[in-house]
Amino acid sequence: MFRSDRGCAPIPLRSLRGRVVFAFASSASLVALILVATVFMIGRDYMESQRVRAVERGAEAHAELLGTLLDEPGATGATALGALSPPAGTVVLLRWNSEWFSSEPEFDADPAVVLPQGHGKRGPGPTERVTLDGRSYLRTGVALGEKGGVLYEFAPLAELEATLRMLRDVLVVCGLGAVAIGAALGVWASRHALKPLRQLAGIAARIAEGEHAIRLPRSRDRDLSTTVDAFNAMVDALQQRVERERRLVSDIGHELRTPLTTLTTGVAVLTRNTEELPERSRQALGLVNAELDHLRRLLEDLLALARAEAGIHRSDLEPLSLADLLTNTLAARAYDTALLHVEDDVVVQGRKIELERAVANLLENADRHGEGVVAVRVGKEGLRAVLTVDDAGPGVPQADRARVFERFATVRTGRHSTAGTGIGLALVAETVAAHRGSIACLERPGGGARFVVWLPAAASATGFAP
Incomplete structure (x- = not known):
């Protein structure tokens, strides 16, 4: 990024309009960031808590059903587990009579891998997120009465994660939209806020070009009226001063014309009779003649300059x-x-x-x-x-x-x-x-x-x- 000569501020921030737009965009960015982060965290916590409660209620219902099935004569863990209809993607593990049964044959049923350490001693443990084979699951366990059996369910979180990703993307897009709207509002606000300054700059440029009679129009805005009145008063004072200086130069020039003409005429008469003058007088006359010529040219230049500054053209x-x-x-x-x-x-x-x-x-x-x-x-x-x-x-x-x-x-x-x-x-x-x-x-x-x-x-x- 280009840098300014003073410090390391970016060049766009050196202009007032750039700073106004930057302030609006920064404010919108900060508000959008806070809102996006807050909404995403609240939404994520809510959806995760709802998912946990749903999985826990489903596991409790399955545990109650398994308990009834396993009480029947000749029931085995495999037959009881096969009678369950878990949601799609959900894996059920059953420990019964010191044996492990799984609803998915491909699922790794090694307790040392998929279950919390010490599960056999302290019970099933709390519901928590686990990752198996690169996929996320929500693991929950329910004890099967007093017979020592334990039911574990692994509910997939792919759908929840996809929903959270979509929520994140939507919030990010909304945040970027809010930043864009803030920047657009900054451009609009800076354009309208700086309009008086642009008008002031235009009027000042025209005054500098010689239009001393032009003034800023009166404003109904109480915040601008003071500046407008002060600017117009300054231009009035400047115009009066310039007019006084022009009149002074013009008056001096005109007042000098008569004695200068008289001197020039007298010196011209003496010049025609230089042969009758002594050598030193002729030298003095030559110096006077040169100075009169210089004074005449100076007076002409001063009058021409006064006319040019006054806008009087020939x-x-x-x-x-x-x-x-x-x-x-x-x-x-x-x-x-x-x-x-x-x-x-x-x-x-x-x-x-x-x-x-x-x-x-x-x-x-x-x-x-x-x-x-x-x-x-x-x-x-x-x-x-x-x-x-x-x-x-x-x-x-x-x-x-x-x-x-x-x-x-x-x-x-x-x-x-x-x-x-x-x-x-x-x-x-x-x-x-x-x-x-x-x-x-x-x-x-x-x-x-x-x-x-x-x-x-x-x-x-x-x-x-x-």
């Missing part, structure tokens, strides 16, 4: 050929289109402007931090389109490959990091997530970093499976 969803989109993006930014390798032209349903910006950010990241783009590929894996961008840099350490998609993330490697805004890859990740895709930073075979984007492929060139 274009509509439409079927897009990734090969065409990459070709146009490479050409528009003066990249060699020979870098593009189309393994499979895949159509996706996306927003053209946002996807072009995401691809441009990946290309810019490779140039700024990875010593240039080596290759751009597009292909298909199952129902997903795959886009990869390879660079020639030193790569990204394993521990930082998830962190590079965070805002303002810094990675202490040999990759150049002074020219970026720290927002580009975060904006790429947000755009990919908005298109229900995923992104990962991997190691390129041969060295360097490889950024891989997976997007849902459209059902056809003209439609999309949402």
